[in-house]
Amino acid sequence: MSDPFPWDDENAPEASPKRPQKITDIDYSEKRPGKADIFLNGKKAFSMNAFDAALLERGSVMDPAEVEKRAFEDEKQRCWASTLRLLGVRSRSRAELMRRLREKKFSKKAAELSLDRAEKAGFINDEAFAREWIDSRLRNQPKGRYLLKQELRLKGVDEALVDRLLEEGLDETAAALTLLRKKAWKWKKAEPPVFKQKAYTFLAGKGFTFDITREAVDRFLREKEEEEQD
Numbered sequence: 001m002s003d004p005f006p007w008d009d010e011n012a013p014e015a016s017p018k019r020p021q022k023i024t025d026i027d028y029s030e031k032r033p034g035k036a037d038i039f040l041n042g043k044k045a046f047s048m049n050a051f052d053a054a055l056l057e058r059g060s061v062m063d064p065a066e067v068e069k070r071a072f073e074d075e076k077q078r079c080w081a082s083t084l085r086l087l088g089v090r091s092r093s094r095a096e097l098m099r100r101l102r103e104k105k106f107s108k109k110a111a112e113l114s115l116d117r118a119e120k121a122g123f124i125n126d127e128a129f130a131r132e133w134i135d136s137r138l139r140n141q142p143k144g145r146y147l148l149k150q151e152l153r154l155k156g157v158d159e160a161l162v163d164r165l166l167e168e169g170l171d172e173t174a175a176a177l178t179l180l181r182k183k184a185w186k187w188k189k190a191e192p193p194v195f196k197q198k199a200y201t202f203l204a205g206k207g208f209t210f211d212i213t214r215e216a217v218d219r220f221l222r223e224k225e226e227e228e229q230d
Helices: 066-087 094-103 110-122 126-140 145-154 159-169 172-188 192-204 210-229
Strands: 021-028 035-040 043-049
Touching: 021 043, 043 066, 066 094, 066 110, 094 110, 126 145, 145 159, 172 192, 172 210, 192 210
Parallel strands: none
Antiparallel strands: 021 035, 035 043
């Protein structure tokens, strides 16, 4: 079986003789106007512009270098379209996009070219992505620094960048307090020691350190006490 990515060093097969391939069919698909599928030796090899395909003839022979060139051009176009679809769903980091494109069986070279193009166009920006991720979490699902770093690390964002953004824009105590205010009604009838135990366990599970948790719980209890005195 021939290698699907002859231009991809990571997937390069062992050296083997390259032979010319015969064009056995040219299929002008009605579902994709302007495109034609080229079949070599009975198998679909690549797609290309229908105008250019009209210059080819069934039964003619294509040089291996021309086959590779045409196949790579086709892959680049498909990879770019896939990149735009992924970005259309939500913002993503460059590393996350690379992982998804490779899962879709695009070669590393085609994926890198597509991501370079998207980055140049401003569609990919890891710093903007990380800021958006942190802001969204703080608004909707507050979490501690540890879990936020872990999430962004899994997205492939540079750790130094994440540390800088968290230093700039994360008030962990405020985030923990916001989360506690949303959850505390469940324990409103609990005695103070029990309430503290539940609150500490809950906030620890959200990635907050002991010191941050203690400060948030103390502030919450002071607020509650002041409300009861009013």
